Amino acid sequence: MRDESGGFWVFGYGSLVWQPGFEFSQRQVARLYGFSRSFCMWSIHHRGTVDHPGLVLALDLDKTGHCDGVAFYVEPAKADETLAYLRERELISSAYVEETHTVHLRYDGPVTAYVYVVDREHEQYCQLSLEKQAQVISTAVGGRGPNPEYLYNVADHLRDLGLGDPDLDWLSQRVSEITS
Numbered sequence: 001m002r003d004e005s006g007g008f009w010v011f012g013y014g015s016l017v018w019q020p021g022f023e024f025s026q027r028q029v030a031r032l033y034g035f036s037r038s039f040c041m042w043s044i045h046h047r048g049t050v051d052h053p054g055l056v057l058a059l060d061l062d063k064t065g066h067c068d069g070v071a072f073y074v075e076p077a078k079a080d081e082t083l084a085y086l087r088e089r090e091l092i093s094s095a096y097v098e099e100t101h102t103v104h105l106r107y108d109g110p111v112t113a114y115v116y117v118v119d120r121e122h123e124q125y126c127q128l129s130l131e132k133q134a135q136v137i138s139t140a141v142g143g144r145g146p147n148p149e150y151l152y153n154v155a156d157h158l159r160d161l162g163l164g165d166p167d168l169d170w171l172s173q174r175v176s177e178i179t180s
Helices: 074-088 129-137 147-160 165-178
Strands: 008-011 026-043 055-074 096-105 108-116
Touching: 008 074, 008 096, 026 108, 026 165, 055 074, 055 096, 055 129, 055 147, 074 096, 074 108, 129 147, 129 165, 147 165
Parallel strands: 008 108
Antiparallel strands: 008 055, 026 055, 026 096, 055 108, 096 108
């Protein structure tokens, strides 16, 4: 949802944290309530293939949970171009749904932001144990590279921001063990 000036906020919780791919004028740590970050989406494009799917992060509905990530502000002059880019990148297989939700910026309070959440009815939605996630991630490769690279980048960048995620840290350690 665009603000009165025509700009907008977008919330990143996975690859957008470390590789947004668009120009932004502000970047702040933010929290989204009611969702959790999870490797709950089969990746058949970016980090896997149809024959050998990988896993990517998604925001999964969790009424009592929250997800810490990064909110980016896109100026009005770049809004149309950036929204088109985000839709091409995030909505590649319709497994994500574009929604707007309130995110709480660390320093400036609540704002409305575009958020990409998983469609639980989509065939790419999955719920796997952490061990099964590690097994899948350790061997998958897609158009944007190896699945472990995606995991390590997200976990490392979240940690650098002071937003360590225990599940991602465990997965990073376990995938490292499997691939060594």
